[in-house]
Amino acid sequence: MDSQNKTIVVTGATTGIGRATAEMLARARVDVIGVGRSAELCRQVEASLGGRYPNARVHYLTADLSQQSEVRRLAREIGACLAADGKTALDGLVNNAGTFAYWFSQTPDGVETQWAVNHLAGFLLTQELLPVLRAAPSARVVNVSSDSHYSGRIQWDDPQLRRRYNGLSAYGNTKLANILFALELNRRLGNDSNVHAYAVDPGLVKTDIGMKGTPALAGWVWKVRRMGGTSIEVPARCIVYLLTEPSVQHSTELYWKNCQPKRASRRALDEESAARLWTLSENLCGLTER
Incomplete structure (x- = not known):
């Protein structure tokens, strides 16, 4: 894919895998719209990347993706960014x-926090941005999942684990949802669609995700475990590959790691579960009222 004049949105783009992905895209002269929670971090990263890669437009927007009103506002601001750059299409969403x-904690929308951020935010943002994604000659949606999805098992009578919450189980379930969402999105769009979705396994990466808001012992375990992880550039390279490699536009391979297809779990490839999750997600986001 010709990188010039392309625009790609990356959420969680102020640190870790998201920042590394944004930097690789900017280096390839792709225009980047990064998203983060901290206004100060967004300003810092925008200035840094914009200064180092003057051939790419770099915009950073702030949003609390745990809140659906913020996700919808973000989608509108992304549209405004595109218009300001004289564009009508979006070429990719990470x-x-x-x-x-x-x-257990819940958002102002009454949704369990991991379920809201790890799955529903991406689901809703993708729905809101579909018109501009469809306007591109070829567009990609990449969901960052995890090998934690192999232990995931969505309990349809209690998908948010309200009755018996376990943080690790909830995390694995949301990572399973990332793949099921990509599977159902591709089915609904059809084989000939110019928009295609994938899910990525980043592997064990040296990030702080398991050290935030956890008991001291759990944080220590994660700190020791991540020592054997790869650098953030490794999964970022796979994400950029899926965003830009022409040959994968209509690939039937759904789940990827290190720029190679990987077999997802049986539950992640279950079409009935994917359709059921879509309906549940629409209900939780109020999309069925449209």
Whole structure:
């Protein structure tokens, strides 16, 4: 894919995998719209990348993706960014923002926090941006999942684990949802669509996701475990590959790691579960009222 004059949105783009992805794209002269929670971090990263890669437009927007009103506002601001740059199409979306919650908590929308950030935010943002994604000659949606999805098992009578919450189980379930969402999106769009979705396994990466808001022992375990992880550039390279490589536009391979297809779990490839998750997600986002 010709990188010049392309625009790609990356959520969770101020640190970790998201920032590395944004930097690789800017280096390839792709215009980047990064998303983060901290206004100060967004300003810093925008200035840094914009200064180092003057051949790419770099915009950073702030949003709390745990709140659906913020996701909808973000989609409108992305549209305004495109218009300001004289563009009517979006060439890619990376649903990378994620969180881990050891204890049960819920957002102002009444949704369990991991479920809201790790799955529903990407689901809703993709729906809101579909018109501009469809306007591109070829557009990609990349969901950052995890090998934690192999242990995931969505309990349809209690998908947010309200009755018996376990942070690790909830995390694995949301990573399973990332793949199911990509599977169902591709089915609904059809084989000939110019928009195609993928899910990425970043592997064990040296990030702080397992150290935020956790008990001291759990944080220590994550700190030791991540020592054996790869650098953030490794999964970022796979994400950029899926965003820009022409040969994968109509690939039937859904789940990727290190720029190679990988077999997802049986539950992640279950079409009935994917359709059921889509309906559940629409209900939780109020999309069925449209």
